[in-house]
Amino acid sequence: MNNAELTAVGSEYVMNTYARYPLALVRGKGSKIWDADGKEYLDFIGGIAVCVLGHSDQRLNKALQEQSEKLWHCSNLFWIEPQIELAKKLVQNSGLSKAFFCNSGAEANEAAIKMVRKYFYRRGDQKRHSIIVFKNSFHGRTMAALTATGQPKYHEGFAPLVPGFAYADFNDLNSVKALINDETAAVMVEPIQGEGGVTPADIEFLQGLRQICDQKGLVLIFDEVQCGIGRSGHFFTFQKYGVKPDIVTLAKGIAGGFPMGVMLAGELPVTGFEPGDHASTFGGNPLGTAVGNAVFDIVGQEDFLQQVRDKGKYLQNNLQALKDKRITELRGLGLMLGLEMNANHTGLLEICRRKGLLLIGAGPKVVRWVPALNISETEMKQAVEIFAEALDEWPED
Ligand SMILES: Cc1ncc(COP(=O)(O)O)c(C=O)c1O
Structure with missing residues (x-):
């Protein structure tokens, strides 16, 4: 046709x-x-x-083809060899603690939002559930990721949205400070706003967010779904800025076009999840992670x-x-x-x-x-x- x-x-x-x-x-x-x-x-x-x-x-085609001859899918009830290899590479490169695999950017952000809530819940601090996000941001189309997205045009007609999000101005630390209260759990930001107009964060802004999160015990989440995987000239954009988040989310380029997302979390938030808290049937599937390894082995150099x-x-x-x-x-x-x-x-x-x-x-x-x-x-x-x-x-x- x-x-x-x-x-x-x-x-x-x-x-x-x-x-x-x-x-x-x-x-x-x-x-x-x-x-x-x-x-x-x-x-x-x-x-x-x-x-x-x-x-x-050809290198990605080969990785996909070879894995397709071995095993397409099993469940995360079993260890998956290429998933373990990719988790190790991403953890070692980022300096974070552990990886959770899913299928898209929205799902990686959902996982981050859920992990933050469960982390404070497990610490007996249930009141802390709210996440500061930014105007003009984009975090995906599932209900919580959509609510986190600071663009009213995407919210229209989908009310009621998920409670627990507050919207600050990008590159404006004072607007963040003004929103912090005893319910605040985390700050979630794209180091380079993508859909909102390709706007990089100022270095002082990300440094300031790190400082505020450290002072107040908040979790700092970077959404690198679009700007990660080498796009900024660094494997993670946070490496360019020299500001390390507690959680980073990735998708898009991670397997060069094979659908996959991942959330990487540091040693504190990672304690939020225990078996049964979160899952994905296809997350970290052998085919996707086999290609993800091939991408990492090239782009990570x-x-x-x-x-x-x-x-x-x-x-x-x-x-x-x-x-x-x-x-x-x-x-x-x-x-x-x-x-x-x-x-x-x-x-x-x-x-x-x-x-x-x-x-x-x-x-x-x-x-x-x-x-x-x-x-x-x-x-x-x-x-x-x-x-x-x-x-x-x-x-x-
Ligand atoms: C920064 C950012 N986060 C999240 C998403 C959502 O990713 P997906 O469409 O894979 O759910 C996007 C998609 O454009 C994005 O640019």
Whole structure:
């Protein structure tokens, strides 16, 4: 079937939860991807910051294929070899204590929220259940993760939300201090707000949050679902900032496109969970964790991360050079960049698509650049050239 046919049949049978483009992507290799009509694109969306090694990476294919010949699935009632290996790597790299595997970013955040509540409950401090989160954040679509998300547009129509969340201003320590009371249990923050517009935290802000949490005995949770797994040029973005959280959540890039999430917790919060407290049928499944190991073994290498930092600078310099009057700001770290435009970008992204470049927004005005971490300089240069042409053609409102 071609794009038009797949769009028609898809619209009839698939639930209407996405404002989908009339395109079906059917094949990918590296940073190139093809639609059902055979048109080629440069992929700077990467499944929204998921495909960290691009499409159809031979090393990941091999890991998946080999594991598929051994064992697809068993239960977490048994030890799972590739899960143990990946847990060890993530724990040792992060300096946290233990890993809980699940299937998505929202679930990793749900796990973190539940763990914090149970941690204080087990200490006999049941009153402490409330979590300070941030305006403009995004933590997922399940009920607690949705409530934690500080964007009212996502809450509309889903009341009653989960009790126990308070919303502070991002990069504003005073707004956090003003919300702390004897019910406060934790602070949850994205070191780089992704969906909210690709806004990195100030270093003083994260350092200040660490200090406040230490002083008040609160749990500090970093949501690195989007900015983790090498995206910032460091395996964990907290390593760039030099501020260690008590809990970190990951998903998206962790298995390069195989669905998986994980929560890593330090030695105090980890005491919150005992057998029976939390679980996931598919969490840490052999197939996902086999691919996760292959991703870690590549992305976790210092020379790979150095290349991400270099590529990020290259892309940033090329975007900076555009100096178009319609670009108001360039933000981000590593290969997670956002260009704020002076108007809604919908038309601009459509022109890019027509010209063979896939880009996505982060909010109505920010164009997000989240390519594969192994993208080449040539591909980045081509993408910026296409974007520059698209800017010239983009009509003023
Ligand atoms: C920072 C952050 N947290 C959580 C999520 C939710 O992840 P998922 O869609 O895998 O549930 C996202 C997704 O965009 C995200 O960017």
